[in-house]
Amino acid sequence: MKNILITAGPTRERIDPVRFISNRSSGKMGYALAKIAQKADFNVTLISGPVAIPPPEGVTLVKVESATEMECEVRNFAKFADIIIMAAAIADYRPKFITNSKIKKTDGNMMLELERTTDILGELRSSQTEVKLKDELILVGFAAETEDLIKNAKDKLNKKHLDWIVANDISRTDAGFQSDHNEVTMISKKGDLIEIPLQSKEKIAEIILNYIIQKEGEE
Numbered sequence: 001m002k003n004i005l006i007t008a009g010p011t012r013e014r015i016d017p018v019r020f021i022s023n024r025s026s027g028k029m030g031y032a033l034a035k036i037a038q039k040a041d042f043n044v045t046l047i048s049g050p051v052a053i054p055p056p057e058g059v060t061l062v063k064v065e066s067a068t069e070m071e072c073e074v075r076n077f078a079k080f081a082d083i084i085i086m087a088a089a090i091a092d093y094r095p096k097f098i099t100n101s102k103i104k105k106t107d108g109n110m111m112l113e114l115e116r117t118t119d120i121l122g123e124l125r126s127s128q129t130e131v132k133l134k135d136e137l138i139l140v141g142f143a144a145e146t147e148d149l150i151k152n153a154k155d156k157l158n159k160k161h162l163d164w165i166v167a168n169d170i171s172r173t174d175a176g177f178q179s180d181h182n183e184v185t186m187i188s189k190k191g192d193l194i195e196i197p198l199q200s201k202e203k204i205a206e207i208i209l210n211y212i213i214q215k216e217g218e219e
Contacts, residue, residue: 004042005081009049011067013094024177025089027051032205067117085140125161140164146171
């Protein structure tokens with residue numbers, strides 16, 4: 001049985017005990033991928049940020065909150081994976097300073113300084129990585145874009161040394177973040193470009209996995 005590692009949902013980057021920075025990711029795409037992978041007899045590890053949906057039966061669920069926690073768990077499980085699908089919307093920035101008590105409202109504005117989080121996906125195959133990956137690992141990323149969808153996705157594919165990237169337009173109101181449906185374009189490092197029309201995220205997940213397994217099996 002092959003191992004698949006999937007990340008899902010947003011991260012929350014704490015400002016103080018009651019406030020955080022996050023995004024609109026619902027986790028539905030990642031959870032759909034985990035469900036379909038489990039049905040396809042993969043051994044599934046799902047690393048999830050905070051979401052409001054139950055995990056699929058039969059998967060190993062690892063709950064995280066921050067980008068730092070996500071990074072730690074991805075590093076823990078990546079070395080066992082035959083396929084990694086990074087579907088989570090991980091924060092690019094976090095507050096540089098976190099207060100242990102609630103920030104009280106005062107007159108005037110407040111300045112919030114942010115710092116970069118680790119590029120988890122980008123570092124998996126970088127020359128500086130400390131994670132020992134399987135030689136035949138298939139690494140898949142997601143590109144959530146509001147403009148220049150294909151160009152930005154191809155740039156990310158090449159920059160992060162991915163085998164596949166799944167691009168979706170998050171500016172749409174009928175697909176993407178928080179929706180039960182999606183419309184995506186799969187792009188491979190070999191030049192495949194596969195447009196998947198609007199349909200349920202579960203069906204999208206099934207098509208994504210089938211293409212990856214089929215195309216990589218042709219090698």
